[in-house]
Amino acid sequence: MTNSIADSDRELLARAAELQRPLRRAAAVAHANGLGLVIFGALTLCVSALDPDVPGLLLGAVVLWAGLAERRAALRLLAAERRAPRDLARNELVLLAAIAVYAVARLTVLRPSAEEWQSTLEAVMTTEEAAELWDSAVDAGFGMVLVVALAYQGSLARYFWRRQADLERFLNAVPEWAREVLRGL
Numbered sequence: 412m413t414n415s416i417a418d419s420d421r422e423l424l425a426r427a428a429e430l431q432r433p434l435r436r437a438a439a440v441a442h443a444n445g446l447g448l449v450i451f452g453a454l455t456l457c458v459s460a461l462d463p464d465v466p467g468l469l470l471g472a473v474v475l476w477a478g479l480a481e482r483r484a485a486l487r488l489l490a491a492e493r494r495a496p497r498d499l500a501r502n503e504l505v506l507l508a509a510i511a512v513y514a515v516a517r518l519t520v521l522r523p524s525a526e527e528w529q530s531t532l533e534a535v536m537t538t539e540e541a542a543e544l545w546d547s548a549v550d551a552g553f554g555m556v557l558v559v560a561l562a563y564q565g566s567l568a569r570y571f572w573r574r575q576a577d578l579e580r581f582l583n584a585v586p587e588w589a590r591e592v593l594r595g596l
Contacts, residue, residue: 424592427585431593433577434488437570441485441499444567448478448506466513466521473509477502488574491590496578499571507564514557523549 416424452475459467480502488495517523525545533541585593 420589423585423589427581427589427593430577430581430584431491434491434574434581437496437499437574437577438485438488440567441481441488441571445478445481445485448474448481450478452476452478466516470509470513473506477506477509488578490594491578491582493578493582496571496574499574500568503564503568503571507560507568510560510564511557514553514560517553518550 452471452473455467455471455474457471459465459471481499484495484498484502488499525542529538529541536544581590
């Protein structure tokens, strides 16, 4: 008794694996990015708890939540769930919004004070120069956070959103039995 696969089934499985490749790649990106977010969120929570910094705690919680959600959605993408690419994109946009709100708040109403650095800076410059330097550093720092978040989270959201077409192609071209075989691998 030979367990052979018909040539047509073999070709179908090869095509299925080819169509699944961009989904596996996107799931790997989401899984790795999610792990980074979990780590960064946990570290943000720890550092913010030491101060205590309520906005930092809130941001850390959102980053941690986004990382966990991204890792779950990566698994759902591998299982070819239709909503997974949209959920991944939405997750990045929620994270982008949280970072943007945090950065804008720090640039405006929750602007950090230079009091801790004032005495050190006054040893080499005037109080006015130290205040200007601090303001410039805060503007540059949180401005950069905003720009990087827009570029990174925005690009990831777009990348995940575009996987919807790949997923639809995969679901339309690959029968359920072939998807089961791929899941088993």
